[in-house]
Structures are given as structure tokens and as C-alpha cells.
Amino acid sequence: MEVGAGNGDTGLSDTVKIPERLLRRDQARLEEAERRKDAKESQTVSEEKSDFFSATFNSEKAAIEHLINTCPGTDRDAACKTLEEVTHKIQQLQKFLNDSMMFLTSYELRQAQASVQKLQSSLAEKRDVALPKKKFAFRSRQAGAAKNTETTQSTAATEKSKSDSVVGSVLEAAISADMCGFSNADSKVLTKKADEIQQRDVLLSHLTNCKVTLYGSPSTLHIKNVRNCQILCGPVSSSVFVDQCSGCTLSFPCQQLRTHNTTDTKIYLHVTSRAIIEDCQNVAFAPFTWTYPGMDDDFIVSGLDRERNNWSQVDDFNWLAANTPSPNWSVIPEAVRTDAWEIAVPSE
Amino acid sequence: MGLLTILKKLKQKEREMRLLMLGLDNAGKTTILKKFNGEDVSTISPTLGFNIKTLEHRGFKLNIWDVGGQKSLRSYWRNYFESTDGLVWVVDSADRLRLEDCRKELNALLLEERLAGATLLVFANKQDLPGALSKEAIREALALDDIKTHHWSIIGCSAITGENLLTGVDWLLDDIAARIFTAD
Numbered sequence: 001m002e003v004g005a006g007n008g009d010t011g012l013s014d015t016v017k018i019p020e021r022l023l024r025r026d027q028a029r030l031e032e033a034e035r036r037k038d039a040k041e042s043q044t045v046s047e048e049k050s051d052f053f054s055a056t057f058n059s060e061k062a063a064i065e066h067l068i069n070t071c072p073g074t075d076r077d078a079a080c081k082t083l084e085e086v087t088h089k090i091q092q093l094q095k096f097l098n099d100s101m102m103f104l105t106s107y108e109l110r111q112a113q114a115s116v117q118k119l120q121s122s123l124a125e126k127r128d129v130a131l132p133k134k135k136f137a138f139r140s141r142q143a144g145a146a147k148n149t150e151t152t153q154s155t156a157a158t159e160k161s162k163s164d165s166v167v168g169s170v171l172e173a174a175i176s177a178d179m180c181g182f183s184n185a186d187s188k189v190l191t192k193k194a195d196e197i198q199q200r201d202v203l204l205s206h207l208t209n210c211k212v213t214l215y216g217s218p219s220t221l222h223i224k225n226v227r228n229c230q231i232l233c234g235p236v237s238s239s240v241f242v243d244q245c246s247g248c249t250l251s252f253p254c255q256q257l258r259t260h261n262t263t264d265t266k267i268y269l270h271v272t273s274r275a276i277i278e279d280c281q282n283v284a285f286a287p288f289t290w291t292y293p294g295m296d297d298d299f300i301v302s303g304l305d306r307e308r309n310n311w312s313q314v315d316d317f318n319w320l321a322a323n324t325p326s327p328n329w330s331v332i333p334e335a336v337r338t339d340a341w342e343i344a345v346p347s348e
Numbered sequence: 349m350g351l352l353t354i355l356k357k358l359k360q361k362e363r364e365m366r367l368l369m370l371g372l373d374n375a376g377k378t379t380i381l382k383k384f385n386g387e388d389v390s391t392i393s394p395t396l397g398f399n400i401k402t403l404e405h406r407g408f409k410l411n412i413w414d415v416g417g418q419k420s421l422r423s424y425w426r427n428y429f430e431s432t433d434g435l436v437w438v439v440d441s442a443d444r445l446r447l448e449d450c451r452k453e454l455n456a457l458l459l460e461e462r463l464a465g466a467t468l469l470v471f472a473n474k475q476d477l478p479g480a481l482s483k484e485a486i487r488e489a490l491a492l493d494d495i496k497t498h499h500w501s502i503i504g505c506s507a508i509t510g511e512n513l514l515t516g517v518d519w520l521l522d523d524i525a526a527r528i529f530t531a532d
């Protein structure tokens with residue numbers, strides 16, 4: 001088993017002979033096993049609905065692929081129109097997927113999400129060919145400055161000075177409709193529901209004095225530049241990445257937690273592999289206790305093991321030395337742990 | 349041991365390749381390594397040090413080194429440069445906020461004398477995420493087209509679905525083989 005990964009000075013070398021054919025077969029076998037596990041886990045799933053979903057999804061997907069493939073390469077206006085239609089159709093497909101996720105197995109969900117993602121890349125590729133121009137711009141921003149104001153397009157002529165202009169700036173994709181989360185807010189109650197975040201990558205940044213509640217199962221979660229906030233989130237399939245937070249209370253289940261440059265923060269955690277801290281001070285951990293209606297389903301979607309919680313095994317990357325415990329993190333004493341989560345009620 | 353066996357052994361040794369896998373922390377290096385090897389990827393922890401795997405692929409013996417990418421570990425990367433045939437640079441395509449860090453770290457590596465002969469494969473990983481940048485956007489953000497010192501290629505992939513991992517490794521092997529085993 002992987003836990004513990006590599007260790008500093010002794011390399012563990014295991015020789016495995018795996019011909020490509022076997023590798024492929026093993027891959028297929030694993031996928032089949034996963035499919036079967038998923039089938040078992042979601043007995044409540046209505047097969048009829050799921051069939052309807054695949055049929056509709058696949059025909060819509062085929063239609064979009066056809067549009068992309070037949071998009072005229074010579075007539076710029078026509079191409080522009082077609083690609084606009086494709087963009088719209090992909091958005092609709094994503095919405096359909098979001099609306100359907102309650103009765104999909106996590107395998108189906110991932111497959112479908114991967115298909116949508118593929119369509120997005122084909123669209124982007126086609127757009128590059130048919131309507132060549134820069135796909136994204138570097139946009140400078142002072143830390144904490146308001147987002148969504150203006151995007152300044154960098155011209156091809158400035159290409160050479162890019163390495164300078166990039167410093168302290170944010171890379172903004174022109175096709176960034178896929179970004180999901182909250183940024184630049186003060187003293188707000190912020191909520192997202194499952195259909196908005198399910199299996200997506202979510203970013204929370206530049207928040208102060210906010211209460212953030214994310215219902216559902218994101219694929220991954222980034223929390224950056226956050227002060228004095230409470231952040232609750234449903235089960236995160238892969239990693240949670242925390243950077244430059246202070247005075248916060250965080251609570252979520254995840255596969256990995258990676259905490260950086262963070263101080264005076266409490267983390268109520270369910271982590272199936274390992275939590276780490278780097279350049280942190282006064283970070284305290286306790287087991288995850290928050291619950292909400294529908295969390296069981298979200299756990300299934302996330303694929304996380306509920307029985308496996310390593311919340312108290314924290315690796316401090318600045319404290320690898322001896323057997324003395326790191327001074328940078330601690331366990332929250334039971335007597336002072338919160339379990340009454342004052343949460344934002346989702347508006348319906 | 350007969351002469352033939354010795355010759356075979358020598359030849360076998362020649363067909364060994366050393367691949368070094370680097371990238372920022374959280375990029376998905378260990379997940380790629382395990383997925384490629386058909387192992388469980390749900391129990392992977394952030395790498396405190398390194399992992400090494402030796403596996404056989406298309407008649408080549410691959411020694412793959414996966415070194416942790418946390419900031420505090422990056423200064424140790426150089427300990428692994430020696431006799432690297434292929435550098436695999438792994439990028440989290442959805443982590444827009446750290447693309448600039450990512451570009452700088454890669455640039456610094458490409459100046460390293462001991463990596464001068466290595467072929468560069470960039471994996472634009474996590475393509476399964478809706479917010480992932482395309483491999484073209486990553487290529488531009490990392491200024492890959494400015495690289496004149498190394499053979500390179502960028503491939504979009506997902507360590508979770510396994511998509512394109514083989515394609516990437518196969519390209520890398522072909523490129524390295526063309527450079528060093530041309531005598532065959």
C-alpha cells in the first residue's frame with residue numbers, strides 16, 4: 001500500500017515486468033471492477049432514468065461532435081456562428097449532466113464529465129484553427145483587487161517581454177466559464193449547491209469574514225488568501241489545496257489535504273490518505289463532524305472511504321528531522337471542539 | 349555464463365532508461381506513476397522524499413524516479429539529475445494561479461547542465477477537470493515554443509482516467525531510443 005510514499009534516503013526498488021498487453025488488460029479489468037463496485041454502491045439509482053440519460057447524452061454529444069467536425073474552416077463568419085452554437089450546446093449538455101447527477105453512478109458521472117471536457121477541448125482546438133487569435137491574456141492584478149473588471153488582451157508584439165509582465169499576474173483563459181467558486185467578498189454568507197459544484201474544480205479566493213458552505217462533491221478544492229472565514233464543504237474526491245489563510249475554520253472530507261503558508265486555523269477533517277502542512281503555524285486539527293442532508297450520496301459520488309480517516313497524522317514538511325513532534329500543528333482538545341455548525345441555509 | 353548470455357546482459361543494460369518525473373506539488377506525479385503501473389491511486393499521500401519504480405515496457409527497462417514537489421523539497425531535485433534520459437514535467441492544468449511558478453521551475457531545470465541531454469515530456473495533467481486549461485494554453489503559458497535546447501512534446505492527460513498516459517510515455521521512449529540506441 002502506498003501510504004508513507006517514498007522516504008528520504010532509501011529508495012525502494014521493485015521490479016515488475018508488465019508487457020503493454022497485460023497493462024492494458026489489467027487496466028480494463030480494474031475499470032470493470034470499479035464499474036461493478038459502483039453498480040453495487042448505488043442500488044437506489046433508477047436504471048430507467050440512467051438509460052434515458054445515456055441515450056440523450058450520447059445523441060447530444062454526437063450532434064455536437066458532428067457540428068465541430070463539419071465547422072467550415074474558410075468562412076470566418078460561418079465558423080464563428082457554428083462555434084457559438086457549439087459553445088451553447090456544450091453548456092446545455094453540462095447543465096443536463098448537472099441536473100441528472102442525482103441518479104447517476106459516480107462512474108457514469110465521471111465518464112460523462114470526461115466527455116464534456118473532451119468536447120470543450122475539441123471546441124478550443126477548432127476555435128484555434130478557424131478563428132486564430134490569442135486564447136488567453138495575461139492580466140495584471142494587485143493582490144486583493146476586484147476581479148471581473150476588465151481583461152486586457154496582450155498583443156502578440158509583447159510576446160518577448162512576457163516573462164516580465166507575467167510576474168504577479170493572473171493567467172486568465174478566454175474560455176474560463178468553467179471556473180467555479182467565490183472570489184473577492186467581504187462579510188458575506190456564500191452558498192453553492194451540489195448541481196453547481198459536482199465533480200468540478202472549485203476555487204475560493206480573497207475572502208474576508210465570510211461563511212462559505214459548499215454542498216455537494218467537488219473533484220478538487222483550492223482555498224487561497226482567505227481571512228477569518230468559516231468554510232464547510234462536502235466530500236472532495238481528490239485534494240484540497242490551502243494557501244495563505246489565517247484565522248479560519250475549515251471543515252471537509254478529502255483524499256489529500258495540502259496546507260501552505262497558513263496560520264491560526266482550525267481544520268475539522270476527514271482525510272483518507274494524508275494531510276500535510278508547509279510553512280504553517282498554529283494549525284489545529286480535529287475529526288470532521290459536520291453533516292447535512294444528502295451527504296451520504298455525496299460521499300458515494302466522491303469515492304472516498306468513509307471508514308478511513310487519518311486526520312491526526314499530519315506531515316509537516318518543515319519538520320522532518322527527529323522524533324519530536326512538530327510545533328506547528330496540534331490536535332484540538334475535545335473539550336473545545338465545535339460540533340454545532342451554524343450553517344448557511346441553502347435558499348430554495 | 350556463456351558469451352552469448354553476457355552479450356545479452358550487456359545489451360539489456362543498454363536498453364535501460366532513466367526517467368525523472370518532476371513538477372510542482374499536487375501536480376499528480378505519483379498518481380501518474382501508479383496509474384501507469386496499474387496500481388490503486390486512491391491511497392496516495394503527498395510525497396515526502398521520492399518513489400522509484402522499475403518496470404518493463406516495450407522491451408525497455410524503465411527506471412522511473414518520482415520526486416516530491418513541495419517547495420521545501422525542490423532544492424533536492426538536483427540530487428536526481430545524473431544520467432537522466434527523459435524528464436517528465438507534470439502540470440496541474442487546472443491550477444491557473446501557480447502556472448507562473450510552474451514556468452519558472454521548468455525554465456530553471458532546462459538550464460541544468462546535467463539535464464542537457466534529456467528529452468522533455470510535458471504532461472498537461474488533470475484534463476478530466478472542467479476548469480482545466482487545454483494543452484495549447486499550457487504550452488503557451490510555459491513558453492514551450494521558446495525551448496531550443498531539448499527535444500520536447502506536450503500531451504494532455506488524466507492520471508485519474510488514465511487517458512493518454514501510454515501515448516506520452518511511448519513518445520518519450522521513441523525519442524530517447526532514436527537518440528541513444530540508433531546503433532541497434
Ligand SMILES: Nc1nc2c(ncn2[C@@H]2O[C@H](COP(=O)(O)OP(=O)(O)OP(=O)(O)O)[C@@H](O)[C@H]2O)c(=O)[nH]1
Pocket residue numbers: 219237238239255256371372373374375376377378379380392393394395396415416417418438473474475476477505506507508509
Ligand atoms: N481530477 C484529477 N485529479 C488528479 C489527477 N492526477 C492527480 N490527481 C489528484 O491530485 C492530487 C495530487 O496528486 P499526487 O499524485 O499526490 O501529486 P504529486 O505531484 O505526486 O504531488 P507531490 O508528491 O506533493 O509532489 C491527488 O489528490 C490526486 O488524486 C487527474 O488527472 N485528475
Ligand SMILES: [Mg+2]
Pocket residue numbers: 377378379393394395414415416417
Ligand atoms: Mg507525489
